[in-house]
Amino acid sequence: MRVLSWNVNGLRACAKKGFTDWLRASEGTIVGVQEVRARREQLPEDIAAPEGWATHFVGAERPGYSGVGLFARREPDDVQDALGEARFDCEGRVQIARFGRLRVVNVYFPNGSGNDRDNGRVPYKLDFYRHLFEVLQRLRRSGARILVMGDFNTAHREIDLARPKTNLKTSGFLPEEREELDRWLRRGWVDTFRHFEPDAEGAYTWWSQRFGVRERNVGWRIDYILASPSAMPFVKGAAIHPKVMGSDHCPISAVVDPKILG
Numbered sequence: 001m002r003v004l005s006w007n008v009n010g011l012r013a014c015a016k017k018g019f020t021d022w023l024r025a026s027e028g029t030i031v032g033v034q035e036v037r038a039r040r041e042q043l044p045e046d047i048a049a050p051e052g053w054a055t056h057f058v059g060a061e062r063p064g065y066s067g068v069g070l071f072a073r074r075e076p077d078d079v080q081d082a083l084g085e086a087r088f089d090c091e092g093r094v095q096i097a098r099f100g101r102l103r104v105v106n107v108y109f110p111n112g113s114g115n116d117r118d119n120g121r122v123p124y125k126l127d128f129y130r131h132l133f134e135v136l137q138r139l140r141r142s143g144a145r146i147l148v149m150g151d152f153n154t155a156h157r158e159i160d161l162a163r164p165k166t167n168l169k170t171s172g173f174l175p176e177e178r179e180e181l182d183r184w185l186r187r188g189w190v191d192t193f194r195h196f197e198p199d200a201e202g203a204y205t206w207w208s209q210r211f212g213v214r215e216r217n218v219g220w221r222i223d224y225i226l227a228s229p230s231a232m233p234f235v236k237g238a239a240i241h242p243k244v245m246g247s248d249h250c251p252i253s254a255v256v257d258p259k260i261l262g
Contacts, residue, residue, distance in 0.1 A: 001029035001258050003104065005149035005225060007206070007249035010037040011069065015047050017246035023050065028253075029073050032095070032106030034151045036067035056081075060092035067092045068106050068150070074099065083135055088128055096139075100261035102231070103139055107132065107150035112171030119171045125153065129180045136228075137187075145231035145260050148189070151206075151223050151249065156181045156191070159201055160221040172222060188229040192238035192254050193221075203240050206249045217242075225254045234260035 008014035039059035058081040060066040076097040082089045095106040114120025154177045158164040167173045204219025237255040
């Protein structure tokens with residue numbers, strides 16, 4: 001089975017750039033999208049409920065902001081869309097879908113940049129990371145096999161962005177943000193792409209929309225599929241798909257043995 005994640009930077013806008021054609025051709029079993037920027041009732045029906053897919057959407061209280069969506073070839077056994085803390089849940093950033101023993105966690109992690117282009121939201125971002133981490137640790141202890149996918153809004157190492165030296169004080173590559181990812185990996189979570197492609201350079205998932213930036217591949221790898229230790233034996237490959245257009249991010253994927261469900 002194929003699991004895919006894509007920050008679509010507005011699902012209605014992405015739909016006008018070929019999202020439905022991409023979804024149809026993706027060979028995906030489970031597809032998570034982030035930054036939907038619309039509630040379910042605001043989406044065209046062919047996007048909200050495409051033929052052959054079960055769908056679920058979570059919107060933010062603030063119109064046109066954040067939001068996540070899930071497309072699956074089978075109906076999930078259950079979907080949780082709240083972390084139990086109002087300051088996080090109001091932004092519509094999480095879905096935890098259960099498929100047998102597998103939990104697919106579709107997440108749009110906060111950006112640390114504030115309204116004044118400072119790093120004012122970094123404390124909120126790190127609190128979100130830590131709160132979700134504890135929720136997922138409880139799921140791990142229950143025996144669930146977990147895949148966490150989405151836009152993490154953090155480049156982990158220097159290899160994960162084109163210009164690390166000039167971004168040391170930029171949210172997305174701050175030491176405290178990178179340390180939080182380190183903490184997840186120390187506790188057993190596996191960065192599936194780096195597991196299979198440890199030395200791949202120029203492997204990015206987001207590019208500024210300034211003219212020529214994507215063409216020159218001046219990007220960041222901030223989208224991930226992480227696997228829990230119990231899920232990782234079932235993961236057979238991972239990839240980035242930079243040629244797919246329609247957003248300032250590109251999709252990422254993992255190939256997973258269907259036995260993960262049992």
